[in-house]
Amino acid sequence: MEGYGGGGGGGRKQESALASELAQVLSMVRELEARMDQDPPAAARELCGELANTVDRSIRIARSCCGCPPADSPPGHASDGNNNAQSRQVRVASVKDMAPLDDGLSWRKYGQKDILGAKYPRAYFRCTHRHSQGCLATKHVQRADADPLLYDVVYHGAHACVQAAHPSAEELRRELMHMHPGHAAGGGQDQDQEQQQSSSPRAPEVELDTAEQGLQLQSGLLDPMTPYAFAAPTPGDFFPLLSPTGAEWQMMRSSHASAGNGTDLVDHHQFQFDDLFTNAAEPFHWDLYAAN
């Protein structure tokens, strides 16, 4: 529950966090540069995904530092209308890169349903600490019809659990390793597997299974959401990277003055790193819209 700088207060922690993220971006870019000549496809793609995630975090951090949180609700989307569900689109680079889906919190899947016009099923998750801490946060994840690398994630409710605010030491350690893949001090598990909660989730193998976030979905064979509970590879210390923690929610709420009945905010965020490489013009798209 520490406050992130919403509005003003600053964030020193965030500054350093931003620096770290940026440093990561730099090293990733270098590596990408290096790999560019050798094997272009796979490896590079994976890296791009990580890069995208890192940049995403950086942007978030920067925004919260600047006190310009939800400054983007361009087209008039009643951001404060009535719903409080927060949704975002997350794109993964490859099947192995589900970092974007990993919002740093542990979720437990409790259901999956086929949705009317959707091609892929929607997976339902609730906070793992629902019973132990009464955390009522939930989220739904669904692959976009067209692009298997894109996932729509909708969050409901604020997190009341502590994990949301305090990442474990292990998570931090992991994050560090992630940043410096060269020295694997102890185990190295960086990219490959780790599926559940504490690391980068990975996708199922190849066939189609069921649900969401997975691996190389580009072929469209992977499933959208799969077996994995996202975990928190990133230090939440900095702040809620991809998922709205209770604190962030409050922040957003107050800034949006989402009144109404509020309980659900919708923040639709679309990150397309792909374009970053294909169209130098628009690296990312941030959209906030209320919906639900």
Add this chain to the structure above:
DNA sequence: AAAATTTGACCGGG
């Protein structure tokens, strides 16, 4: 053995 996922049944709103 414990914890998480899979799935179909069940529920409530439109």
Add this chain to the structure above:
DNA sequence: CCCGGTCAAATTTT
């Protein structure tokens, strides 16, 4: 009655 969301038992994974 259809559809989306949740429950819960069976099953799988750790």
